[in-house]
Amino acid sequence: MSLNTTVLEIRQRQRIKPTPLDTPSAVWTGKDHVDGNVENTLTMIFRTSGCWWGRVGGCTMCGYVYDSAHTSPSVDDLVSQFQKAMDKASRFDRFMVKIFTSGSFLDEREVPEDALSKILSLLEKDDRIFKVVVESRPEFLTEASMDLCLAHLKDTLFEVAIGLETSSDLIRKHSINKGFTFRDYVRAAKVAKANGVAVKTYLMLKPPFISEQQALEDMVVSVREASVYSNVISINLCNVQKGTFIEHLWERGEYRSPWLWSIVEILKRTKRELPNVIITSDPVGAGAKRGPRNCKECSGRVADAIRAFSLSQDLHDLEGLECDCRHMWEKVLVLDDLSFGSPILE
Amino acid sequence: MTRYFEVYQRDGAARKGRLLLDRTIETPCILKTETLKDHNGHIMDAGSLWEMSNVEKAGKRLQQLRSELGEDRLIILPHMCLVPEAPDIVPETLEMLGSNTGAIGRVYRKGGAIKAADMYILEGAGVFENNAKALMERVLDLKESTADDAALYLPNICLPENLAMLVYMGADVLDTTKATLAAYKDIYLTHAGSFYLGSLSELPCRCSVCVSVTLLELKKMDRISRAQLLEQHNINVMEAELALVREKISSGNLREYVDAQCRIRPWLTALLRLLDREYLYLEKGTPIARNTEMLANSGDSLTRPEVVRFARRVQERYIPPELDVLLLLPCSAKKPYSISQSHQKFSLALGKYRKFVHEVIITSPLGIVPRELELTYPAAHYDIAVTGNWDAEETKWVSGCLEDYLSKHKYNAILAHVDGAYRKICEMVANRLGLEIHFTSTGSVTSYESLRNLSKTAGELCIGRKLSETKRKAAMLKAIADYQFGKGAGKILVPDNSEIRGPFPRYQAFCENTQIVTLIPQYGTLAVTIEGAEMMVSHNSHIVRIDDFIPKGSILAPGVLEADPAIRQGDEVFVVGDRAIGVGRARMSGKEMSVSTKGQAVDLRHVKVK
Numbered sequence: 001m002s003l004n005t006t007v008l009e010i011r012q013r014q015r016i017k018p019t020p021l022d023t024p025s026a027v028w029t030g031k032d033h034v035d036g037n038v039e040n041t042l043t044m045i046f047r048t049s050g051c052w053w054g055r056v057g058g059c060t061m062c063g064y065v066y067d068s069a070h071t072s073p074s075v076d077d078l079v080s081q082f083q084k085a086m087d088k089a090s091r092f093d094r095f096m097v098k099i100f101t102s103g104s105f106l107d108e109r110e111v112p113e114d115a116l117s118k119i120l121s122l123l124e125k126d127d128r129i130f131k132v133v134v135e136s137r138p139e140f141l142t143e144a145s146m147d148l149c150l151a152h153l154k155d156t157l158f159e160v161a162i163g164l165e166t167s168s169d170l171i172r173k174h175s176i177n178k179g180f181t182f183r184d185y186v187r188a189a190k191v192a193k194a195n196g197v198a199v200k201t202y203l204m205l206k207p208p209f210i211s212e213q214q215a216l217e218d219m220v221v222s223v224r225e226a227s228v229y230s231n232v233i234s235i236n237l238c239n240v241q242k243g244t245f246i247e248h249l250w251e252r253g254e255y256r257s258p259w260l261w262s263i264v265e266i267l268k269r270t271k272r273e274l275p276n277v278i279i280t281s282d283p284v285g286a287g288a289k290r291g292p293r294n295c296k297e298c299s300g301r302v303a304d305a306i307r308a309f310s311l312s313q314d315l316h317d318l319e320g321l322e323c324d325c326r327h328m329w330e331k332v333l334v335l336d337d338l339s340f341g342s343p344i345l346e
Numbered sequence: 347m348t349r350y351f352e353v354y355q356r357d358g359a360a361r362k363g364r365l366l367l368d369r370t371i372e373t374p375c376i377l378k379t380e381t382l383k384d385h386n387g388h389i390m391d392a393g394s395l396w397e398m399s400n401v402e403k404a405g406k407r408l409q410q411l412r413s414e415l416g417e418d419r420l421i422i423l424p425h426m427c428l429v430p431e432a433p434d435i436v437p438e439t440l441e442m443l444g445s446n447t448g449a450i451g452r453v454y455r456k457g458g459a460i461k462a463a464d465m466y467i468l469e470g471a472g473v474f475e476n477n478a479k480a481l482m483e484r485v486l487d488l489k490e491s492t493a494d495d496a497a498l499y500l501p502n503i504c505l506p507e508n509l510a511m512l513v514y515m516g517a518d519v520l521d522t523t524k525a526t527l528a529a530y531k532d533i534y535l536t537h538a539g540s541f542y543l544g545s546l547s548e549l550p551c552r553c554s555v556c557v558s559v560t561l562l563e564l565k566k567m568d569r570i571s572r573a574q575l576l577e578q579h580n581i582n583v584m585e586a587e588l589a590l591v592r593e594k595i596s597s598g599n600l601r602e603y604v605d606a607q608c609r610i611r612p613w614l615t616a617l618l619r620l621l622d623r624e625y626l627y628l629e630k631g632t633p634i635a636r637n638t639e640m641l642a643n644s645g646d647s648l649t650r651p652e653v654v655r656f657a658r659r660v661q662e663r664y665i666p667p668e669l670d671v672l673l674l675l676p677c678s679a680k681k682p683y684s685i686s687q688s689h690q691k692f693s694l695a696l697g698k699y700r701k702f703v704h705e706v707i708i709t710s711p712l713g714i715v716p717r718e719l720e721l722t723y724p725a726a727h728y729d730i731a732v733t734g735n736w737d738a739e740e741t742k743w744v745s746g747c748l749e750d751y752l753s754k755h756k757y758n759a760i761l762a763h764v765d766g767a768y769r770k771i772c773e774m775v776a777n778r779l780g781l782e783i784h785f786t787s788t789g790s791v792t793s794y795e796s797l798r799n800l801s802k803t804a805g806e807l808c809i810g811r812k813l814s815e816t817k818r819k820a821a822m823l824k825a826i827a828d829y830q831f832g833k834g835a836g837k838i839l840v841p842d843n844s845e846i847r848g849p850f851p852r853y854q855a856f857c858e859n860t861q862i863v864t865l866i867p868q869y870g871t872l873a874v875t876i877e878g879a880e881m882m883v884s885h886n887s888h889i890v891r892i893d894d895f896i897p898k899g900s901i902l903a904p905g906v907l908e909a910d911p912a913i914r915q916g917d918e919v920f921v922v923g924d925r926a927i928g929v930g931r932a933r934m935s936g937k938e939m940s941v942s943t944k945g946q947a948v949d950l951r952h953v954k955v956k
Contacts, residue, residue: 001433001434002433002435003432003433003435005433006432006433168396168399169399170395170396170399170400171396171399174426174435175396208429208432209396209427209428209429209432210394210396211394211396214394214396214397217397218396218397248431249429249431249432252430252431252473253473254429254430254431254432254470254473255429324569324570327530327569327570327573328527328530328531328573331526331527331530332527334379334380334383335379335380335502335523335526335527337383337394338379338380338382338383338391338501338502338521338523339472339501339502339523340425340427340453340467340468340469340470340471340472340501340502341427341428341429341430341453341455341469341470341471341472341473342429342470342471342472342473342474342501342502342503343429344502344523344527346527346530346531
């Protein structure tokens, strides 16, 4: 059985609750490091028909597919979702908008051209918004889709985020089941660049099967290789989402999310090597049993330092983080590499 | 197929062996896990495809390592470890990677390609701590799919508490991963379980670490120094347990040790029971006889392979002598039964009627022991915890054995000189089969009254066929021959005109003044002469076929063309080649002889050139 079939079988056992089509899946505000400054951001997750790749199998760690709608929202529904999301930013006078679906904003099947045009033109009209970031799989990053977006976004900065996850084709294929190659990513990033569109790259620390040390080294290499095409890199820390293959493994003691010490190490090493690249990480679920974590004592503190660094890009924020569990993590780096298919769960 | 691993002693699935690398490593052994990355180590991991990212690189890495390390250091081939629940996505090209020369280890994945190796590593073994069934299934699957003479490495699972069981299940190589991680969590390991250091009031160990430091000092130390000391203690405990287990394999009583040790954790007890259900897996490595005691200390002794094998062989191979009266007797603490005080009294009470009766002894855990087999392992070797109360499982097992016997073999009269639980069993079986049993005991079986009653009842019932003293001795040798070599062997080795010489129990059977067999009292088995071996060739059992050479002393496994898979370690075997015939004792099972490329197969006693 292939990895995709395994993922698909787990997907098909999940039940998706009917949800209102005119309300976004999630909206929140926060702060991000944007082009040298700390800025307010509004993040909106559109409820669309869902990621096409997730529907035919999809990625081993992704539970976002269950945020999709049971039936395709209409153009009006999507615009309504946008307007509801915008309400959350009413107190901001300057902010950036980050748009996600549970798949690709640039996939016409998820967001029809009319909806895309309408939403982008509304964004362009709003003077408070200085930058828009949308996420998409690389196959939808084409000359045509760039033309369409740029036709609306004239005075607003535009950035496309791609979930590359890793620069290793082996890991992306056999551990993540992502369904595209590094070459596909490079092509997409070049199209964006040629159109003057910035590229943000999402990476994934510690997908299944690979050891803590392998995961760490993979991120260091991936940041280096992605930085050629993208000067903003955000490293996601793999967590255990409901209805995923990873959850299936985790329930059986066959997966552990990464240590926070690992991302601290990655940030230090990559930032030192590439000081001009923006390297961030949002430690979602830090300290939880399904999330990235150190020991109970230091997880919160270390996660805060990671968030601080992500905003400041200042390595001083990662200094002086000490805890007894660091010794354990150092041992895990060595031993998890030699456990031959049974991850060290501590 | 291996040049780098040799098994020289077995006990069930457990074994003692040697990894023949630049340094000889005695197995079972515990690897310090970190040393697998050490270029000066004896066993080295070539690494993972996850980090090397393509098979070509992995191949180059392997080549480079081999030229650096030489042939006599074991290289774990580049792997792409998944977890047990993952679908099989390992590229075939990776599985094709090999090393034409030199010692190699392979990660074994269920359902994956099977290629030769000196050592197999069970992928994801550590996931199955606490999951007896899954672990056993994976280990048995690996063992069935790979050669007997390869070492088995179970990574990331060993603790002092489970080490004995893992070795009993067949592990040759274990590691220190769990012991190290425990130390970094302030966990103090013992063979009787683990303790949080904070909860201890003293250090329950006298290893070098524990005598060098007090608990208080340990608790006050900084974390890293404490972790290092705890790690050393945890490994010390594991090493001590390992040494003990190796001794237990040598002395042939690992089962007794595991039977006790497994009570530490329910999953280990479950594992013992599940393994017993895999009778053939354990039995094929269990020597046919031992000269040590077999202790039946727990209810789980009823299912141990020695007990089940004895009962099965009695059921399948035993033919009673031609007599019309059966006497059922209780077992005795002293073995063999016939030298016990109680059995001496029974014999005296029977007097001249003894010739007419066939005696069968009822016992737990063996079920029933026909008098002819009372010397045969483990009948003369077991000891059991006696309380006088039989539990339901014991009663069910023993009555089942008796019922099987009585439904197969018919007598004109059945006497039972038994009391207590033995009597209940006899009554149960008599009821079930509609048989009449004459009970002769009136209270205690050795009371004057009971013995008189036995004598009187025997006098009334003992008519019909009887057995002379010589025939009785011959019947014993015949029964042992059938037990040992299968039905029909007794008739061949102890034909009707045999003469039996020697005092009990050192019987020897002669045929026309030529010695054929000798009874070995400490095992209760037969040793066969070369003439006996020649007679046995036609029986086609326990035959080891060799090429056209004249063997001397011992036969090594590579010299064996084919061997009867029924052969067990310690069995008497008949060596047959174009130029010679011989007889000796098996040092490994028949299947191992056929497939192994290393190790002593047969200790020869006699050879005759054709």
